[in-house]
Amino acid sequence: xxxxxxxxxxxxxxxxxxxxxxxxxxxxxxxxxxxxxxxxxxxxxxxxxxxxxxxxxxxxxxxxxxxxxxxxx
Numbered sequence: 001x002x003x004x005x006x007x008x009x010x011x012x013x014x015x016x017x018x019x020x021x022x023x024x025x026x027x028x029x030x031x032x033x034x035x036x037x038x039x040x041x042x043x044x045x046x047x048x049x050x051x052x053x054x055x056x057x058x059x060x061x062x063x064x065x066x067x068x069x070x071x072x073x
Contacts, residue, residue, distance in 0.1 A: 002064070002065045003039055003041070003042075003063075003064060004039050004062065004063050004065050005036040005039055005042075006063075007060060007061050007062060008036060008050070008061035009036075011054060011060055011061060012054070017053070022050065022053060022054075025053045026046075026050050026052070026053045027049060028046050028049055028050070032046045032050075047061070
């Protein structure tokens with residue numbers, strides 16, 4: 001399984017949350033958003049901070065993809 005963070009970027013855009021604003025309000029480093037852009041591992045603590053700022057649930061910002069979904073794109 002792999003994680004996909006496309007939902008986060010769509011939600012942030014819809015809510016008008018900028019890159020610098022989420023870094024400041026969630027108190028996370030720029031590396032977290034870089035890792036999210038690359039669909040790499042992000043700690044649950046960072047995910048929780050982002051969800052608090054966006055007032056959303058974890059399923060609103062990420063989804064898990066099966067190996068089949070990854071291969072078939």
